[in-house]
Amino acid sequence: MEKNFWITNEAIEINDVVNKVVRPEAGAVNTFIGTVREFTKGKRTLYLEYQAYASMAEKKLEEIGREIDQKWGDAKTAIAHRTGRLDISDIAVVIAVSTPHRKDAFEASRYAIERIKEMVPIWKKENWEDGTLWIGDQKETKSYKENTPIGEDHTND
């Protein structure tokens, strides 16, 4: 796989992401892995569904990589985000950032996940025990009406 930033319907292999950033100049790789949590504020999630505007999402992930380059200089970033149905503990996103020294790897990786949630067109549908809810953006500040069918009402912005 050539791309360092990709959206996929398949299970993400952590090594596929980490291997993109390991290099002789790096002494540190920080990896953030987002997994499906069963309970959120006491509500039980059965599974999640992620949808993405994939081509735009990959462009936005690349943009985050460029932002990290600018802010941290000698950093290399790779990000994979999954779409489709994810069960409890499945991996939704893997970020890997390598830098010469560890402080920068931690900071840049944290930056990446915050930016993903701010700017990448990926939507999440919570399937709880007692209903469903589309989360309109990943900051979870907007939400749409319950039981909205997949593919409706979830344009970018």
Place this chain on the structure above:
Amino acid sequence: MEKNFWITNEAIEINDVVNKVVRPEAGAVNTFIGTVREFTKGKRTLYLEYQAYASMAEKKLEEIGREIDQKWGDAKTAIAHRTGRLDISDIAVVIAVSTPHRKDAFEASRYAIERIKEMVPIWKKENWEDGTLWIGDQKETKSYKENTPIGEDHTND
């Protein structure tokens, strides 16, 4: 493998460490991977050698896990550290911490690597182009005379 904290002479598989901490309660896993960097302040490393007082090192890694439990509450930690000869880009250490939310995972993982360098009896021998140097502790504040043979002069305090 039953242990969550271990010293090994074999290559560390990142998944072996991450799989110890993935769980339904967690939405975030932060992983720190330390790799062998080729250049440090302009000096070229050919390879490194790590030695550990293994049984004590594993106890100290467990202690770090307990410290994280106390500080962050709902966190699960696993750490593997390699010994022996490591070539450029080889993995020396993998830390994985899972928590319900990402902020804690980043913080606890960072805490773990700082504590490893402070308190775990592992010694590193730099094999540079122009000589060798034992690094007496992982904070790299103490160093021993050049060309000390492996196994001499490097007891645990």
